[in-house]
Amino acid sequence: MGYKILDSKSILEYVLQYPDTKNFLDITKPLEAAELSDGNLNAVFRVFEKDNLAKSILLKQGLPYLRVAGESWPLSPERAGFEARALAHEYTFAPGLVPRPYWFDETMNINAMEDLRDHQVMRKPMMAGVRFENLGVTIGRFLAATLYASSDFGMEAKAKKQLAKRFANGELCEITEDLILMEPFEPILVGGKENRNRFNPLIGDALADLQNDTDVKRNVAHLKHKFMTCGQALLHGDLHTGSIMASAPDANGQADIRVIDPEFAFFGPIGFDIGLFIANLFLNAAAQHAHAKDDKARSHYRAYLYKQARDSWTVFETEFREKLTSPNSISWTHPEFQADFMVSVLRDTAGYAGCEMIRRTVGFAHVADLDGITDEKVRAEAERMALNVGRRLIKEHPQVSSYDDIEKIVKGVIAI
Ligand code: SR1
């Protein structure tokens, strides 16, 4: 079979003829398929045994365009290959924190993997105020493991450069460079590029003010340049709460948490992944302005979100530093270097978190946390909080010296 776009009927024919299927499903039994696609980019299917729903696999196909935009936004289906290679790396170094990969079909641009059917994408339950007490710790562990293992501290230098060649993910990086690190800050672009920002007219004044702030523009340009030129480690590249799934939390709030969707993976600055993650928690905190049922619930949930953000940084830092006690070169052993390095990652984390908060409020791709607020006046209030925090994080990130500085900025605008 050559490449063709599959639907919920043809995916069954595909699965039945693919040699590896029999390792995961009983192909002598009747199979059924359901399309689950809900992300921006790809088609996603579940294939399951009709008489035993517990036996299922998940298949994700890269389309020759952006799924939500259709053919007007062409995109190479080969992004599925980046996802396959990144998932293999993550599964090696953070097993149990990602779905198990089953196969990658290069012709069809299909990744088959463990179907996390008892899990839910986290964004919606978090909008509803569900607590996952081990979220921050789990993401901190995931980041320390995957980032260290692909960095110059954890890899032999030539091997790392070879690996980085396999992650020249230019097309998806361009999406990030434009949508996160340029368009929201620039009303007028050069080179025939069109600005795709979308925003609530009630915050037009705040956006204009932001876009007139030369200090913001300068800092965002530095962050964009670093994103493009600083290949510290293999990043997930799109680590928001829509890229994390969790089982229903138990009585202690503990859940099985898995990171999904690493198709934006590439070698970039470590703080980008952490920044995106904490930014999505802060966006949720702003949106609780409308979602929380009362002041007490809002205050408790914001405190919970701030703890998860702090946990993610603390666990990341602790575990990354532990690994740094036995690095592969004498150069990395100096305590002064290690301290400087962690501070530079923290500063990047703050800066990229600021960019993510702003682009999710006024850029092309928003978050349901804010867009789900139906009253546009109330939404504008929450959006202003997100813009204010984002702007301060961008402006103040070069001076950040401990996680407390980040928390102070956020709590100063989105009070508990
Ligand atoms: C055009 S794609 C928009 C966004 O969806 C993905 O999940 C990434 O976050 C990207 O920026």
Ligand code: MG
């Ligand atoms: Mg995604």
